[in-house]
Amino acid sequence: MKTAIALVAVLALASVSYGQAFWSFENDSNGFAAITSFSDTIGVTDGSYSAELTDHGWLAYQNGSGSFVNDMRVNDTVLIDFTRPGYAGQQVMLQLACDGKTWTSGYLPLTGNGATDTIAFEYGDMSMVPENGWGWFKLGLVGGSDPVYMDNVRFVPEPATMALLGLGSVAALIRRRR
Numbered sequence: 001m002k003t004a005i006a007l008v009a010v011l012a013l014a015s016v017s018y019g020q021a022f023w024s025f026e027n028d029s030n031g032f033a034a035i036t037s038f039s040d041t042i043g044v045t046d047g048s049y050s051a052e053l054t055d056h057g058w059l060a061y062q063n064g065s066g067s068f069v070n071d072m073r074v075n076d077t078v079l080i081d082f083t084r085p086g087y088a089g090q091q092v093m094l095q096l097a098c099d100g101k102t103w104t105s106g107y108l109p110l111t112g113n114g115a116t117d118t119i120a121f122e123y124g125d126m127s128m129v130p131e132n133g134w135g136w137f138k139l140g141l142v143g144g145s146d147p148v149y150m151d152n153v154r155f156v157p158e159p160a161t162m163a164l165l166g167l168g169s170v171a172a173l174i175r176r177r178r
């Protein structure tokens with residue numbers, strides 16, 4: 001019973017520390033050169049502002065600072081909240097590079113009509129090692145020219161990784177008690 005409680009506590013802690021907003025665009029481009037406008041009314045899912053995306057070019061939004069690489073893990077999922085006031089049918093994509101490798105997602109559809117979609121980009125099946133450093137993070141939009149609003153970019157371990165992290169911590173706790 002104590003072990004179960006400890007496991008739940010560790011998982012809760014893990015999700016808090018790894019699931020927090022990494023980029024929240026609080027009137028701040030957070031290193032994305034193409035982001036210059038923010039909204040305090042549309043698509044705000046963390047803090048007080050979202051980023052307004054108006055450029056619909058191929059992977060138009062690039063963050064090449066590489067600073068995010070240290071916060072990524074091999075099996076993370078990138079979660080991003082997108083809100084599109086216009087019609088449905090627009091799609092988003094993500095490209096990540098680090099450790100000399102590149103991964104590009106498919107196009108993932110947005111609901112449109114003012115709905116907020118939390119899009120999960122899963123790159124856990126690739127072989128890049130974030131800890132090895134350098135990289136870029138590029139976002140693109142296709143299928144329309146209306147603005148899309150983005151907020152609350154976070155890196156979240158996939159459930160299996162979180163469970164392993166939790167079990168490892170619990171095992172360490174149990175060993176310490178003996």
Ligand SMILES: [Ca+2]
Nearest residue numbers: 024046047049
């Ligand atoms: Ca925000």
